Amino acid sequence: MALGEFELIRRYFAAPELAFAHADVVAGVGDDGAILTLPPGFQLVMSIDTLNESIHFPANADPFLLAQRCLLVNLSDLAAMGAQPVAFILAISLPSANETWLAAFSRGLAKIAQAHRCPLIGGDTTRGPLSITIQAHGKVPAGNALLRSGASAGDVVYVTGDLGDAAAALWWLLDDARLNRSALDARDIDALQQAFYQPDARINVGIALRGLASAALDISDGLASDLQHILAASAYPALGAVIEADALPLSDTFRRCIPVTEQAALALSGGDDYELCVTVPVAKENAAIAALKGLGVRFTRIGYIDEGEGIRIQTSSGQQHPLSLTGYNHFSDSRQV
Numbered sequence: 001m002a003l004g005e006f007e008l009i010r011r012y013f014a015a016p017e018l019a020f021a022h023a024d025v026v027a028g029v030g031d032d033g034a035i036l037t038l039p040p041g042f043q044l045v046m047s048i049d050t051l052n053e054s055i056h057f058p059a060n061a062d063p064f065l066l067a068q069r070c071l072l073v074n075l076s077d078l079a080a081m082g083a084q085p086v087a088f089i090l091a092i093s094l095p096s097a098n099e100t101w102l103a104a105f106s107r108g109l110a111k112i113a114q115a116h117r118c119p120l121i122g123g124d125t126t127r128g129p130l131s132i133t134i135q136a137h138g139k140v141p142a143g144n145a146l147l148r149s150g151a152s153a154g155d156v157v158y159v160t161g162d163l164g165d166a167a168a169a170l171w172w173l174l175d176d177a178r179l180n181r182s183a184l185d186a187r188d189i190d191a192l193q194q195a196f197y198q199p200d201a202r203i204n205v206g207i208a209l210r211g212l213a214s215a216a217l218d219i220s221d222g223l224a225s226d227l228q229h230i231l232a233a234s235a236y237p238a239l240g241a242v243i244e245a246d247a248l249p250l251s252d253t254f255r256r257c258i259p260v261t262e263q264a265a266l267a268l269s270g271g272d273d274y275e276l277c278v279t280v281p282v283a284k285e286n287a288a289i290a291a292l293k294g295l296g297v298r299f300t301r302i303g304y305i306d307e308g309e310g311i312r313i314q315t316s317s318g319q320q321h322p323l324s325l326t327g328y329n330h331f332s333d334s335r336q337v
C-alpha cells in the first residue's frame with residue numbers, strides 16, 4: 001500500500017472521533033491488545049459479523065453508508081441481548097489504500113460509534129478483497145441478558161419497526177423487475193436506502209425489555225427463519241407459533257412498491273431488517289408496552305407462541321396455513337392495501 005499500514009491506521013482508525021475515550025476502556029488502539037474493565041456486577045456480551053463485498057453488499061457500495069451498516073448490524077446483536085454497547089474492534093481487508101474511500105468509511109464508523117457511545121479500540125488491517133469484520137462488545141447486568149431460549153406457550157410475539165423494507169431495498173438496489181419503481185418518489189428511495197444501509201440498532205428497546213421479554217433476537221435472515229431459532233432454542237416440550245398476516249407491520253413505501261401478492265411473503269422471508277423479534281409472557285405485556293413508551297419505536301403484536309407444530313400463518317378469515325416457501329401464496333391474498 002502506498003500509504004504505510006501504520007500511518008493508515010493512525011489517520012483513519014485511531015482518529016479521535018472514532019477511537020474516543022470510554023469509562024470502561026483501559027487501553028484502546030495502539031497496543032497489542034485492548035483492555036476493558038466492566039463495572040462490578042456486569043457481564044461482557046460479544047458478537048461478531050463479517051461482511052464481504054458482492055456477497056453481503058454490492059460492489060462499489062458507498063463507503064460512508066457501508067461503514068454504518070457494518071457497525072449497526074453488530075450493535076443490533078447487542079440490542080437483541082439487552083446489552084449496552086461498550087466498544088468494538090475491526091478487522092478489515094482492503095484491495096488498496098484508497099484515502100478517499102478510507103476517509104468516508106472512517107466517518108461512517110465514527111457517526112455510529114458516537115451515536116451509541118461505542119469507540120473503536122483495536123483491530124487488524126490487511127490487503128485483500130474488500131471484507132469487513134467487526135466484533136462488538138457490550139455489557140449487561142449479570143443474569144439479565146435476553147436469550148433466545150426463554151419462550152413458553154401462551155407468550156405473545158412482538159416485533160419492532162417495519163418488516164421487509166430492507167428486502168424491498170435489495171430489490172431496488174438489484175433492479176428487480178417485481179418492484180413497482182414508478183410508485184417511488186425521492187423520499188421513498190431515501191427510505192429504502194436507509195433501511196438497507198442504516199438499520200436502527202434497537203439498543204434502547206433491548207435494555208427496556210430486560211426482565212420483561214422471555215426471548216429475543218434480531219431479524220437478520222427474515223422473521224420466519226429467525227423466529228424458528230426462538231422456537232428451537234426454547235423448545236420443551238415443542239413449541240410453535242401463529243403469526244397473523246394482517247398484523248405484520250409494513251411501511252407506506254413498502255406497501256406502494258411491493259405487489260400486494262408478494263407483501264406478506266417478503267415481510268416474512270426478507271432478511272436484513274435488524275428489527276427485534278421478542279416474546280413476552282401475557283402477564284408482562286402491558287409492562288413491556290409501557291417500558292417502550294417514549295422510545296419512538298413501533299412495537300407490534302404479530303402473534304403468539306403455542307404448542308402447535310412449526311409456524312402457522314393466520315389469514316384475516318381466521319384460517320391457518322403452515323409456513324413454507326411454497327405456502328406463501330396461500331396467505332398473501334389476504335393482505336389489503
Ligand code: ADP
Pocket residue numbers: 009013014028029030031032033090091092120121122123124125
Ligand atoms: P500487531 O502486529 O501487534 O498485531 P498491528 O500492527 O496489527 O498490531 O496493529 C497495531 C495497532 O493498531 C493495534 O493496537 C491494533 O489494534 C490497531 N489496529 C490495526 N488495524 C486496525 C483497525 N482496522 N482498526 C482499529 N485498530 C486497528
Ligand code: MG
Pocket residue numbers: 031032
Ligand atoms: Mg503485537
